[in-house]
Amino acid sequence: MKDGIARRTLLASLAAAPLAGWSQASPRLDRITVAGWSKPITEVLPLLVEDDKGFYRAHGIELAYVSGAGSADAIRNILGGQADVAFTDPGTFFAALDKGEKLRAIYDIYPQNVFNVVALKGSGITKPADLKGKKIGVYSLASGTRQALQVLLHSAGLAETDVTVVVTGLLNFAPLMQGQVDATAATDTGLLIGRRRGLPEVNVIEVGKYLPVSSDLFVVREETYVQKRAALQRFLRGYRDAAAWMMQRPEEAAQLAVKRAIDGTDPALNLEIIRLRNAASVSDLTRRSGLGTMDVASLQAAAETYRKLGLIGKPLDVAKSVSQDLLPGRRGEPG
Template sequence: MKSRSLIVALMPAILVAACGGGGGGTTTNASGKQLDQVTLTLNWYPYGEHAPFYLGKKQAVFEKHGIDLKIQAGQGSQKTVQATGGGQTDFGWADTPALLAAVGQGVPVKSLGVYLQTTPASVQFFDEKNITKPADLKGKKIAGTAGDALSKTFPTFLKANGLAEADVQMQNTDPAGKIAAVISGQADALLGYASDQGPTMQEKAGKKVSYLRFSELGLNFYSNGLLASTKTLESRGDLVKRMVAATSEAWAAAEKDPQAAVDAMAGASEQLPSAQVLLDQFKTTVTLLHTDATKGMAPGINTAADWQTTIDTFAKAGVITKAEPPATYWDESVAPKG
């Protein structure tokens, strides 16, 4: 994720280049039921985290709720948030800090519920580096992307664990280059998501990857979730509620059967990771679905207190300049049941 100033600079280009448009039409299924055509743009090319949406399509969960769902690859959370706010897609799947920053810049979007409520943010490295605790990062070269949420919150993570920014050497690279930097030895570790880069890096290098997870070391915040434009919320409220209900149901089904969920992704993208990486990614994702406040509840149910913690974290990190109340960013009225 880029800086907030870059978000503003990129906005016109993003809105022009966004993937596809919103649905708006209708289709009829085999039994004669009319379905709303709906587009969902992901935060990136499909990977294990997205398995519930594909399982929901395969098992007709979305169809049951009157939705003919089209899943589209994204090009980063910022672009997905912008495309959603601009009406180029009906719904988005994106990282919460990107949504917070965009709302602060006036983009008309709101979260419909965060699903990854425990952050997958982590420092990732090969076991051979003998890194077992934050103190072992002293003097290490860390690959990160300047201006994104991970890099902005990393100083807070270091401080929470008795370290200073000067204790590590940051190497700025684009998101796609971080894995290559670690595999080649140009960096000792990278900042990434335990549900994304780690399994891929492990498979490519044939070496075990380990993690220092922010959430286990004093720093947790909301990550990816479902969002819509305020216009969609106001004009298509019934559709929004059905989409939220179907999404929560699909995630619950995937949580019960991870293998079936990743199997449903077959053919989703030419860039799709291997079956084993997909499974590893989704099994990690399942561990991120709740905080202590939402354990036992349906996927996608949030609390105002958890939202406030996230907002405060990113205000302190400089991702947003003004901390607004949770209702500014999140529409609790459409929360799933259960």
């Protein structure tokens, strides 16, 4: 009898041991908050599926997301302490550096330039010079669409004062279709959604043909780069894993967008958006060196263009504000 009791007691203690060991070994999660340029839409799905996939928890990160209305909002949120990492475009990054902010770009989210300016087929607008004197829509005055427009105007020897800029809101082609603007600056996904909503035939001026530079970067304050270095490394591993999953399992991602993205009600449209973002996430450089690798020479050339535009006032040595050492696989870090 005593042997039976002892045996049951031993088995019970062995059964409880894994639970006790797990409790003691459970890692503390470091919180990283990302300031986005948008609300939680399908385009930023790798930041929205943590409750479903746990990409960041797997690397010891508790992820949070703060919405914005343009890239400038994302920078303001990290400067104001509301977030650790800004999801922002290079032009906004350059403008902040120009003002003396101490920032570091740590990951290239979209190495491809996804911006464009769109006009109806019969408008006669087919090249940047045709924009002179026209009303042009942008998502917001703080968005990358406005800067993309300025780049195109500059390529034709024009300035923003040569056109009338109209704020139309995010992914909104209604003003173009209704004749309230002559053309509108957008992204590839914005154009896709517009076409799905009945946008007729259009002429598309691709900004990347005039300025081949990344569309978006992860940017942090210098202080955050120093103080949260290890957590940022693990955050980037989590993001890399989430982006790779979206490339490998686009159909699954499209279904999760129905639940996690505020614009994700149509799985078929989600899948098209996801495929565009997957394509924008890779380049010849990232294929050689891994997702997130930044093309410093391209960023430097873009900074010089922005100075010529008058968007920044002084020369920038971009290499001093770009740090690739936090990327997965760098300096002995796990790939």
